[in-house]
Every structure is written in structure tokens, then in C-alpha cells.
Amino acid sequence: MWLIVGLGNPGPKYRNTRHNVGFMVVDRLADRASAGPFKEKFKGEWCKATIAGRDVVLLKPLTFMNLSGESLQQAMAFFKTPLSEVLVIHDELDLAYRDVRVKVGGGAAGHNGLKSIVQHCGGPDFARVRIGIGRPPKGSTESWVLGEFDTMESAELPDVLQAAALAAEAVVKDGAQAAQNKFNARPKAPSEKA
Template identity: 50%
Template sequence: MKLIVGLGNPGKKYELTRHNAGFIVLDSLSKELKVSLKQHKFDGEFVKTKYKSQDVILLKPLTFMNLSGSCVVSFMNYFKIKSEDVLIIHDEIDLPFGRIQFKNKGSAAGHNGLTDIFEKTKAKDLMRLRIGVGRNAKFSTVDWVLSNFDYQELLLINNNEKFFVDAILTWLKDDNITNLMNKFNNQQF
């Protein structure tokens, strides 16, 4: 079984913020798979489905970003999911807007949602799909990630849903990090 986690903050206020890139991409995937995240468990909204005969759970932790770890570890424990079968989708300020990157090692690089997940799961090798949101020198990091995408950025994200979905479905079929990095890392959407 695979667990795909989109990170973000719950509520209308945060819906279109850069910090909710994980939720936005997970919504694109659920639309492609024709499923809805309607079930609730362990402070998360989820759906259990199949993709090419493989069991898959799509999950949005409904705790705020910085407390995502409890929800993720609860799902991993309850469904007996190994760390190598988890994909975390999150915003990344160290990547320019419009780029994505798979990564499975390294630190949380100041991302508090990842820090909490790493601490609670005791795993540092979780596969991540980093969605570039860039930086803006006029904003503090917190203010930047909690600001809304502008119209042009949202247009690019919406017009490139297939790109994100393709990356995730490729991970489901072939979770070899080298193959994923060669195909997707630093690709522009």
C-alpha cells in the first residue's frame, strides 16, 4: 500500500496560499483518479483507492501544517505502511516557482511540516515531491508562504495539473529515485 500526503493548512483562508501547494496538487490527483477525499480519520481527510491494482491512500492532514506528523504517523501505523511507501507533496521556497523536484534524503530545510513528520515518524528517507514556490525578498518566509498565489501562478498551476499527476503516477509505478530525478527534477511547468 502507498500513502500520498499533500501538505497544507485547512480552511478557506489558506486555500490558495503557497503553503497549500501540497493540497492543490493532491486535489489534481484525486480529480484524475475520480475520487474524493471525504473520509476522516486521525485528523486527516482521505480516500483509499486503487491505481493499476495497487492500494493507494490519498491524505490531507487537517492539523495545521506544523503539526502534520501526528496524522501521517497514525496513518502509517494503522495501515502498516512502510516509510519507503510514502510520498509527501509540499511547497518548497528553495526551488523557483514552476519547478518540481523529487527528493528522498536530507533535512527538512526549515519546513516545519516536514520537521514534524520526520520527528513523529522517525524516518528521514520519506520520498518528497517538492513544488517550487520560490522566495520574495519583500516578504518574510512565513508571510510569503502564507500569501496567495497570484492569478498568473494559479493559471500555470491549473494548466499544468497533468504534469503533477504524471510525476505522482510515475512514482506509483516506479519509485526508483534515480529514474524519478532524471525524468522530473528541475522540470519547468
């Protein structure tokens, strides 16, 4: 049974911040699957859903980002979910805004939520849906990730969340490798074409 965890911070102060796109995508997945309501357990909010004909668990840790692994570890133990069936949805500074990519394994790239999951849940070899938020044009990274989307980004956000939800559904339906092939392909720039 896939365990899909969206990373974010709890409370209204953080609801619309860049760091909370993981929560937003899990909410979208729940809506698309007519799942819910979410219940509190595992230091988070969770519900069961059916995606692509498979039972899945959707989880939003309420531990704050830096302790996300504590919540996921409890859910993995309860549902007996191996790391190979964990999908983490998170914001990614190293991708341009609007980019959505699927990945399995790798480092945490300074993302404290991912660091916590690697530490508590048995290593880095889990599937990820990475949602690009870009790097700040100026100022601190912390202010950027905890800041809200600007007007232009907010207008495009529904399409970004939809793309990430479709990527997550593709991982469940076809596996992470097939989802990578589908969502990580990018059109070639004119200068790259033969």
C-alpha cells in the same frame, strides 16, 4: 500500499495559498483516479485510490502544517505503511516557481511540515514531490507561504499541479529513483551545451 500525503493548512482562509499546493495536488490525484469522497480520520481527510494499478491512500492532514506528522503517523500505523512507501507532496521555497522535483530523504530545509514528519514518523527517508514556490522578493517568508498566488502564478498553477500529479504517479508506478531521473532532468542552458 503507498501513502501519499499532501501538506497544507485546513480551512477556506488558506485554501489558495502557496503553502497549500500539497493539498491541491492530492485533490488532483483523487480527481484523476476518480477516487473519494474523502473521509475524516487520522486527524485528517483521506480516501483510497488506484494509481498505476496499485492501491494507494491519499491523505490531507488537518492538524495545520506544523503538526502534519501527527496525522501521517496515525495513518501509517493503521495501514501498516513503512516509511519507504510514504510520498509527501509539499511546497519548496528553494525551487523556482513552476519547478517540480522528486527527492528521497534529506533535510527539512526549514519546512515545519517536513520537520514534524521526520520527528513523528521515523526519520527523513521518505519520497517527496517538491513544488517550487520561490522565495519572496521582499518581506517575510511566513507572509509569502501563507499568501495567495498572484495573477500570473494563478494562470500557470494548473500546469504546475498537473506536473506534480504526474510526478507522484510516476513514483507509485516506477519508484522514486526512476521518477527522479524523469522529472529532475532539466534542459541544458545554451552556455552548458558542448
